[in-house]
Amino acid sequence: MAQMEIDFSSKQQDIITRPFDHTLEANEGTPRSGKTTAGHFRYALYLSLTPDENHLIVAYNQEQAYRLFIDGDGTGLKHQFGQLAKVKHDELGDHLEIQTPIGTKKVYYKGGGKADSVKAITGMSLGSVVFCEINLLHMDMIQECFRRTFAAKMRYHLADLNPPAPNHPVIKEVFEVQNTRWQHWTIHDNPILTEDRKQEIYNTLVKNPYLFKRDWLGQRVNPQGVIYGMLDLDKHTEKTLLGKPYEMFFTADGGQSDATSVSCNIITRYRNKFKLNRVAHYYHSGAETGQVKAMSEYAKEIREFVRYCVDKYEMRYHNFFVDPACKSLREELRIVSLETRTADNNAKDLKGSSKGIEVGIERAQNVITNGQFYLVDDDKYDHYYFIKEAGLYCRDDNGKPIDKDNHSMDEFRYAVNYFYKRYVI
The missing domain is CATH 3.30.420.280 (Nucleotidyltransferase; domain 5)
Known part of the structure; x- marks a missing residue:
């Protein structure tokens, strides 16, 4: 695998190397803020340290779980571990098998956006779970994931999301319940964005107060400006x-x-x-x-x-x-x-x-x-x-x-x- 040289921001460096001393780490902020890239390297470090064998990446669907964290536009797990990682399938499902200095790790990737998604992980014992876009996942799946890691030797959960509405259930039912380390992100935390590109994004977002607050400032905003804000995924x-x-x-x-x-x-x-x-x-x-x-x-x-x-x-x-x-x-x-x-x-x-x-x-x-x-x-x-x-x-x-x-x-x-x-x- 060709080596990549990556310049991390100070926030990314801190996120990647900090101790694994919280049950849940939540990276919340704007799109293109560098939070997901930091998550890739953070999780690769965790997999190199944990004695637990089985792990899980969950997104709205399996395709997204693979795209966001296994591939990750070139910085995902399969790229970081290179020839030490292979995509495989067993009785528990599709996974990335990784050879680490302390043993083989299996990182399963599954969809979690539907009410019956929990069927896919019933009976699994996990060391960790990564929640991609956690605000789009079904709450039953989220809670079951936490239960699946109860017996882990080095229990760990990592979540990322763009700012949801202030009353989104993931805030009260997950972030405020777990031993959570929460980190806020904005576009300024991404070292690969040039000032010209930031200005271009700013010029687009500033035209709409809702998008400016959410996607530039990284604030949780009630969706008054959203045209189909009455769409309720539970109800509809x-x-x-x-x-x-x-x-x-x-x-x-x-x-x-x-x-x-x-x-x-x-x-x-x-x-x-x-x-x-x-x-x-x-x-x-x-x-x-x-x-x-x-x-x-x-x-x-x-x-x-x-x-x-x-x-x-x-x-x-x-x-x-x-x-x-x-x-x-x-x-x-x-x-x-x-x-x-x-x-x-x-x-x-x-x-x-x-x-x-x-x-x-x-x-x-x-x-x-x-x-x-x-x-x-x-x-x-x-x-x-x-x-x-x-x-x-x-x-x-x-x-x-x-x-x-x-x-x-x-x-x-x-x-x-x-x-x-x-x-x-």
């Missing part, structure tokens, strides 16, 4: 589809460097009300992953996504709506035998004082508030990115929706428009 998530199915349809928004987002939606009749159920989500961001795909490749993957949904729910679909601006995606989908229609993007809408996308946003807010929208759990195509975008989608100082981090939000609006006009009005 179901394990299975409820009610009589009426129709399946798909909506999409996409681009090559921007994110491509496709959702499968099923309309049901439940308790004498029509419901819009978002049952599966395909999402890929070239900008976020650094892997830009051709539109033809997207089309093939989306075709597999559609087949998966049709087979799982044993339903046919007749409508596949795509953002009118995504002409190349529509053409590639046609080539792989997926016929599409242009989505209703609210371009011609006018309702009272609302016009354009505000009409669609108002409809979406209404179906959430009225209990007509649900996320339905799926093991393969879950709602991680939808949930992330829903937490970021907000308004600027002029009250206009910020056109950023909103691709699944846009195709969600297209789905709502179809549902609203066909089943609500």
Whole structure:
């Protein structure tokens, strides 16, 4: 493995080398603050010292657990241990097997965003747990993880998160309960960001008070500026589809460097009300992953996504709506035998004082508030990115929706428009 030379900030150096004398260490702060990189090196040191063999990294889904801490954009565990680490699988699941001076360590990586995630760790005995984006994990999974380490010889837990709302349950039920060492982070703690890049980020965030407080100052902020702040994951998530199915349809928004987002939606009749159920989500961001795909490749993957949904729910679909601006995606989908229609993007809408996308946003807010929208759990195509975008989608100082981090939000609006006009009005 090629050696990397990394300049750590003083805060990162302190975090990495401090004694392991707390049950939980929580790194909370802004995106791009360097907290996760410090966590990689901190945890690698711990694994080199602990006598315990089995350990766990948990994120919203298994893919994120691998991406955030096993790979970690080049500083994750597999890179730090190099040839001493191999990805393997045994009866307890996928893991990174690491050879250390004091013995073999197995670091399992699993998803923890769903109510039944605890099944994946039942019976496991662990020395430590890393919680990636702990505020997105299900509380049952978090608490079970702490129970799984009771017998550890060198018990340790590490969590990172961007600032949640001040009343988020993870604060009172986890941080204030455990023997916690809490560390605050901001962009200024990341030594690799140049002053020019910091200024660029500042210029973007300062336009919105909510994002400025959360993503620049690293403060916990009530989501008044978040457009879909009424979305409650406990209230609006179901394990299975409820009610009589009426129709399946798909909506999409996409681009090559921007994110491509496709959702499968099923309309049901439940308790004498029509419901819009978002049952599966395909999402890929070239900008976020650094892997830009051709539109033809997207089309093939989306075709597999559609087949998966049709087979799982044993339903046919007749409508596949795509953002009118995504002409190349529509053409590639046609080539792989997926016929599409242009989505209703609210371009011609006018309702009272609302016009354009505000009409669609108002409809979406209404179906959430009225209990007509649900996320339905799926093991393969879950709602991680939808949930992330829903937490970021907000308004600027002029009250206009910020056109950023909103691709699944846009195709969600297209789905709502179809549902609203066909089943609500």
